[in-house]
Amino acid sequence: MRLDVVTIFPEYLDPLNVSLVGKARARGQLGVHVHDLRDWTYDRHNTVDDTPYGGGPGMVMKTEPWGDALDSVLADGYEQGAHEPVLIVPTPSGRPFTQELAVHLSERPWLIFTPARYEGIDRRVVDEYATRMPVYEVSIGDYVLAGGEAAVLVITEAVARLLPGVLGNAESHRDDSFAPGAMANLLEGPVHTKPPVWRGREIPEVLLSGHHGKIARWRRDEALRRTTAHRPDLIERCDPKAFDKKDREMLSILGWEPDPDGEPYGRFWRRTGGVEE
Numbered sequence: 001m002r003l004d005v006v007t008i009f010p011e012y013l014d015p016l017n018v019s020l021v022g023k024a025r026a027r028g029q030l031g032v033h034v035h036d037l038r039d040w041t042y043d044r045h046n047t048v049d050d051t052p053y054g055g056g057p058g059m060v061m062k063t064e065p066w067g068d069a070l071d072s073v074l075a076d077g078y079e080q081g082a083h084e085p086v087l088i089v090p091t092p093s094g095r096p097f098t099q100e101l102a103v104h105l106s107e108r109p110w111l112i113f114t115p116a117r118y119e120g121i122d123r124r125v126v127d128e129y130a131t132r133m134p135v136y137e138v139s140i141g142d143y144v145l146a147g148g149e150a151a152v153l154v155i156t157e158a159v160a161r162l163l164p165g166v167l168g169n170a171e172s173h174r175d176d177s178f179a180p181g182a183m184a185n186l187l188e189g190p191v192h193t194k195p196p197v198w199r200g201r202e203i204p205e206v207l208l209s210g211h212h213g214k215i216a217r218w219r220r221d222e223a224l225r226r227t228t229a230h231r232p233d234l235i236e237r238c239d240p241k242a243f244d245k246k247d248r249e250m251l252s253i254l255g256w257e258p259d260p261d262g263e264p265y266g267r268f269w270r271r272t273g274g275v276e277e
Helices: 010-017 019-026 063-075 099-106 123-129 149-160 212-230 232-237 245-253
Strands: 002-007 031-036 086-096 110-113 135-139 256-258 269-271
Touching (some): 010 019, 010 031, 086 149, 099 135, 110 149, 123 135
């Protein structure tokens, strides 16, 4: 996979040299190119922003530097079809970044990021390049940052770990929170390691039993327990068919039941009084 990032703060992307991403780069699994947007400015102040049309606070990033920068990046290997790049615009007004989207992006050969500053990039830039390649406006959460570089780091880490050979164990992400399949709408439960007793706190006995079926069931129950506690909205949206008999028993204990009247509203489960364990 190839990644290009155009930014006014190239040093912000230095973390891409460490950890899993850094190792993937060193092995040639991931090519990362960071470009300074100011290299495509032509005045002595290297201006990349101007006042917004229509008035209002803040500044808007100009079309000319972004257009020239993206044209230059695209000139280095652009192909339409299976090998065309995807433009990713980090913005709080974009679609939520999810594990499903991370999986989708991990299957693309080339990602180009445009982390903005100030009030964002002139909209015409996004509209222009949407005629040349797929564009994803992506939000990493319901909050606003000073710039999009942190979002680039988040998205890159989530995508890069899914590339073949990046993780030491290819099965490591199978049971992650939100992983496609059985964990698609669940949070991963707690994990433990040695020693078996620490400060008087013991490992759950089932994890020492060696019974793989019981251990799998315990982990599934803990995933349900954590999801209902921290992200009840995920349970509400889950189709009842996604859960087996044991899942339903645990959900009942945790105070949930299928909602026969909820489907028209995108809700499939509802809270009840619960059952005491």
